[in-house]
Amino acid sequence: EPEVTQTPSHQVTQMGQEVILRCVPISNHLYFYWYRQILGQKVEFLVSFYNNEISEKSEIFDDQFSVERPDGSNFTLKIRSTKLEDSAMYFCASTQLTTGTGKDNEQFFGPGTRLTVL
Amino acid sequence: QKEVEQNSGPLSVPEGAIASLNCTYSDRGSQSFFWYRQYSGKSPELIMSIYSNGDKEDGRFTAQLNKASQYVSLLIRDSQPSDSATYLCAGHAGNNRKLIWGLGTSLAVNP
Numbered sequence: 001e002p003e004v005t006q007t008p009s010h011q012v013t014q015m016g017q018e019v020i021l022r023c024v025p026i027s028n029h030l031y032f033y034w035y036r037q038i039l040g041q042k043v044e045f046l047v048s049f050y051n052n053e054i055s056e057k058s059e060i061f062d063d064q065f066s067v068e069r070p071d072g073s074n075f076t077l078k079i080r081s082t083k084l085e086d087s088a089m090y091f092c093a094s095t096q097l098t099t100g101t102g103k104d105n106e107q108f109f110g111p112g113t114r115l116t117v118l
Numbered sequence: 119q120k121e122v123e124q125n126s127g128p129l130s131v132p133e134g135a136i137a138s139l140n141c142t143y144s145d146r147g148s149q150s151f152f153w154y155r156q157y158s159g160k161s162p163e164l165i166m167s168i169y170s171n172g173d174k175e176d177g178r179f180t181a182q183l184n185k186a187s188q189y190v191s192l193l194i195r196d197s198q199p200s201d202s203a204t205y206l207c208a209g210h211a212g213n214n215r216k217l218i219w220g221l222g223t224s225l226a227v228n229p
Contacts, residue, residue, distance in 0.1 A: 045216035056216055091161050105150045109161040
Protein backbone atom coordinates (compact mmCIF):
# COMPACT_ATOMS: atom_id res chain seq x y z
CA GLU A 1 0.00 0.00 0.00
CA PRO A 2 1.39 3.43 -0.93
CA GLU A 3 2.59 5.53 1.99
CA VAL A 4 4.07 8.90 2.81
CA THR A 5 7.74 8.77 3.74
CA GLN A 6 9.80 11.29 5.69
CA THR A 7 13.50 11.82 6.32
CA PRO A 8 15.29 12.08 8.60
CA SER A 9 13.44 10.34 11.41
CA HIS A 10 15.31 12.43 13.99
CA GLN A 11 17.19 15.71 13.50
CA VAL A 12 19.21 17.41 16.22
CA THR A 13 20.34 20.95 15.56
CA GLN A 14 21.72 23.97 17.34
CA MET A 15 19.56 27.05 17.86
CA GLY A 16 19.91 29.42 14.92
CA GLN A 17 20.79 26.70 12.41
CA GLU A 18 18.79 25.94 9.29
CA VAL A 19 17.08 22.58 8.89
CA ILE A 20 15.33 20.97 5.95
CA LEU A 21 12.79 18.25 6.54
CA ARG A 22 11.96 16.04 3.60
CA CYS A 23 8.82 14.20 2.59
CA VAL A 24 7.79 12.02 -0.32
CA PRO A 25 3.99 12.14 -0.59
CA ILE A 26 1.88 9.35 -2.04
CA SER A 27 2.48 9.40 -5.78
CA ASN A 28 -1.00 10.24 -7.10
CA HIS A 29 -1.75 12.79 -4.39
CA LEU A 30 -1.83 16.46 -5.26
CA TYR A 31 -2.32 18.28 -1.92
CA PHE A 32 0.47 18.29 0.63
CA TYR A 33 0.57 19.44 4.22
CA TRP A 34 2.95 20.01 7.10
CA TYR A 35 1.75 19.68 10.67
CA ARG A 36 3.68 19.67 13.90
CA GLN A 37 3.04 18.29 17.37
CA ILE A 38 4.86 19.54 20.42
CA LEU A 39 5.10 16.84 23.07
CA GLY A 40 1.81 16.52 24.96
CA GLN A 41 0.02 19.08 22.79
CA LYS A 42 -2.43 19.07 19.89
CA VAL A 43 -1.39 18.48 16.33
CA GLU A 44 -1.06 21.93 14.72
CA PHE A 45 -1.45 22.80 11.06
CA LEU A 46 1.46 24.66 9.49
CA VAL A 47 0.88 24.88 5.74
CA SER A 48 -0.83 23.28 2.76
CA PHE A 49 0.52 23.23 -0.77
CA TYR A 50 -1.10 22.64 -4.13
CA ASN A 51 -0.07 23.22 -7.71
CA ASN A 52 3.34 24.53 -6.65
CA GLU A 53 2.05 27.20 -4.35
CA ILE A 54 0.93 27.62 -0.76
CA SER A 55 -2.81 27.06 -0.46
CA GLU A 56 -3.23 27.89 3.21
CA LYS A 57 -0.89 28.66 6.13
CA SER A 58 -1.20 29.19 9.85
CA GLU A 59 0.10 31.94 12.10
CA ILE A 60 2.92 29.62 13.10
CA PHE A 61 4.19 29.54 9.50
CA ASP A 62 6.08 32.84 9.61
CA ASP A 63 9.00 34.09 7.52
CA GLN A 64 11.32 31.54 9.14
CA PHE A 65 9.45 28.74 7.40
CA SER A 66 9.28 27.87 3.73
CA VAL A 67 8.10 24.93 1.65
CA GLU A 68 9.17 23.70 -1.71
CA ARG A 69 8.50 20.91 -4.17
CA PRO A 70 11.91 20.78 -5.82
CA ASP A 71 11.06 17.88 -8.12
CA GLY A 72 8.20 15.55 -8.95
CA SER A 73 8.39 13.56 -5.75
CA ASN A 74 9.88 15.50 -2.82
CA PHE A 75 8.17 18.08 -0.63
CA THR A 76 10.36 19.96 1.83
CA LEU A 77 9.92 22.16 4.88
CA LYS A 78 12.76 24.54 5.67
CA ILE A 79 13.22 26.35 8.95
CA ARG A 80 15.80 29.09 8.41
CA SER A 81 16.88 29.87 11.95
CA THR A 82 15.65 27.33 14.44
CA LYS A 83 14.43 28.29 17.90
CA LEU A 84 14.14 26.14 21.01
CA GLU A 85 10.35 26.25 20.66
CA ASP A 86 10.58 24.64 17.20
CA SER A 87 11.39 21.34 18.91
CA ALA A 88 8.51 19.06 17.95
CA MET A 89 7.44 16.16 15.75
CA TYR A 90 6.87 17.35 12.20
CA PHE A 91 4.42 15.39 10.10
CA CYS A 92 3.93 15.52 6.37
CA ALA A 93 0.56 14.49 4.95
CA SER A 94 -0.96 14.20 1.52
CA THR A 95 -4.38 13.80 -0.04
CA GLN A 96 -5.93 13.46 -3.44
CA LEU A 97 -7.57 16.44 -5.06
CA THR A 98 -11.06 16.86 -3.72
CA THR A 99 -13.88 16.19 -6.13
CA GLY A 100 -16.57 16.87 -3.53
CA THR A 101 -17.04 14.66 -0.54
CA GLY A 102 -15.69 11.24 0.02
CA LYS A 103 -12.44 9.43 0.53
CA ASP A 104 -10.40 11.97 -1.38
CA ASN A 105 -10.65 14.29 1.63
CA GLU A 106 -8.62 11.86 3.71
CA GLN A 107 -5.15 12.98 4.74
CA PHE A 108 -2.49 10.32 5.13
CA PHE A 109 0.47 10.98 7.36
CA GLY A 110 4.12 10.09 7.16
CA PRO A 111 6.01 8.68 10.16
CA GLY A 112 7.29 12.11 11.19
CA THR A 113 10.60 13.80 11.87
CA ARG A 114 11.49 14.49 15.47
CA LEU A 115 13.28 17.86 15.54
CA THR A 116 15.30 18.67 18.62
CA VAL A 117 16.74 22.19 18.89
CA LEU A 118 19.48 22.61 21.49
CA GLN B 119 -11.42 30.33 17.30
CA LYS B 120 -12.34 26.99 15.76
CA GLU B 121 -11.96 24.23 18.31
CA VAL B 122 -12.27 20.48 18.54
CA GLU B 123 -12.66 19.19 22.08
CA GLN B 124 -12.11 15.73 23.47
CA ASN B 125 -11.99 14.27 26.95
CA SER B 126 -8.32 13.50 27.47
CA GLY B 127 -9.06 10.42 29.57
CA PRO B 128 -7.56 8.03 30.27
CA LEU B 129 -10.45 5.80 29.31
CA SER B 130 -9.95 2.30 30.61
CA VAL B 131 -12.02 -0.65 29.36
CA PRO B 132 -11.63 -4.42 29.77
CA GLU B 133 -10.73 -6.54 26.77
CA GLY B 134 -13.79 -7.42 24.73
CA ALA B 135 -15.81 -4.40 25.89
CA ILE B 136 -17.06 -1.46 23.84
CA ALA B 137 -14.97 1.71 24.03
CA SER B 138 -16.84 4.96 23.39
CA LEU B 139 -14.89 8.06 22.42
CA ASN B 140 -16.48 11.47 22.00
CA CYS B 141 -15.63 14.74 20.32
CA THR B 142 -17.35 18.11 19.96
CA TYR B 143 -16.53 20.89 17.55
CA SER B 144 -17.27 24.59 17.44
CA ASP B 145 -17.18 25.38 13.70
CA ARG B 146 -20.56 24.79 12.06
CA GLY B 147 -18.80 25.08 8.71
CA SER B 148 -16.90 21.86 9.33
CA GLN B 149 -18.02 19.23 6.85
CA SER B 150 -15.76 16.24 7.29
CA PHE B 151 -14.52 14.48 10.38
CA PHE B 152 -11.81 11.96 10.94
CA TRP B 153 -10.65 9.63 13.68
CA TYR B 154 -6.98 8.92 13.88
CA ARG B 155 -5.14 6.52 16.17
CA GLN B 156 -1.76 7.58 17.51
CA TYR B 157 0.59 5.29 19.36
CA SER B 158 3.16 6.96 21.60
CA GLY B 159 5.92 8.54 19.53
CA LYS B 160 4.26 7.65 16.23
CA SER B 161 2.29 9.51 13.61
CA PRO B 162 -1.52 9.68 13.37
CA GLU B 163 -3.03 6.73 11.51
CA LEU B 164 -6.42 7.24 9.86
CA ILE B 165 -9.11 4.89 11.16
CA MET B 166 -12.42 6.36 10.02
CA SER B 167 -13.82 9.30 8.13
CA ILE B 168 -17.41 10.52 8.24
CA TYR B 169 -19.13 13.26 6.26
CA SER B 170 -22.88 12.71 6.69
CA ASN B 171 -25.14 12.62 9.71
CA GLY B 172 -25.65 9.15 11.12
CA ASP B 173 -23.51 6.09 11.58
CA LYS B 174 -20.71 4.63 9.50
CA GLU B 175 -19.38 1.18 10.28
CA ASP B 176 -16.04 -0.37 9.32
CA GLY B 177 -15.21 -3.65 10.98
CA ARG B 178 -15.07 -3.17 14.75
CA PHE B 179 -15.29 0.62 14.40
CA THR B 180 -18.42 2.77 14.14
CA ALA B 181 -18.27 6.52 13.69
CA GLN B 182 -21.30 8.67 14.46
CA LEU B 183 -21.90 12.25 13.39
CA ASN B 184 -24.58 14.65 14.57
CA LYS B 185 -24.09 18.01 12.89
CA ALA B 186 -26.99 19.65 14.73
CA SER B 187 -25.33 18.87 18.05
CA GLN B 188 -21.81 19.33 16.62
CA TYR B 189 -20.84 15.97 17.98
CA VAL B 190 -18.75 13.10 16.65
CA SER B 191 -18.12 9.77 18.30
CA LEU B 192 -16.20 6.57 17.73
CA LEU B 193 -17.24 3.19 19.08
CA ILE B 194 -14.74 0.36 19.19
CA ARG B 195 -16.39 -3.04 19.64
CA ASP B 196 -14.59 -6.09 21.05
CA SER B 197 -11.73 -3.89 22.26
CA GLN B 198 -8.28 -5.47 22.13
CA PRO B 199 -5.11 -4.57 24.06
CA SER B 200 -3.63 -3.51 20.71
CA ASP B 201 -6.31 -0.78 20.55
CA SER B 202 -4.58 0.95 23.48
CA ALA B 203 -3.50 4.30 22.04
CA THR B 204 -4.53 7.93 21.85
CA TYR B 205 -7.49 8.59 19.56
CA LEU B 206 -7.50 11.94 17.81
CA CYS B 207 -10.61 13.59 16.42
CA ALA B 208 -10.10 16.07 13.59
CA GLY B 209 -12.35 18.04 11.29
CA HIS B 210 -12.11 20.37 8.36
CA ALA B 211 -14.31 22.66 6.31
CA GLY B 212 -13.89 20.57 3.18
CA ASN B 213 -12.05 20.90 -0.12
CA ASN B 214 -8.58 19.95 1.11
CA ARG B 215 -8.66 22.45 3.95
CA LYS B 216 -6.46 22.14 7.04
CA LEU B 217 -7.40 19.66 9.74
CA ILE B 218 -8.29 21.08 13.15
CA TRP B 219 -7.43 18.63 15.89
CA GLY B 220 -8.58 17.67 19.33
CA LEU B 221 -6.03 16.87 22.02
CA GLY B 222 -6.97 13.19 21.89
CA THR B 223 -8.40 10.62 24.28
CA SER B 224 -6.05 8.07 25.76
CA LEU B 225 -7.57 4.57 25.67
CA ALA B 226 -6.27 1.65 27.72
CA VAL B 227 -7.68 -1.81 27.04
CA ASN B 228 -6.91 -4.14 29.91
CA PRO B 229 -6.42 -7.87 29.27
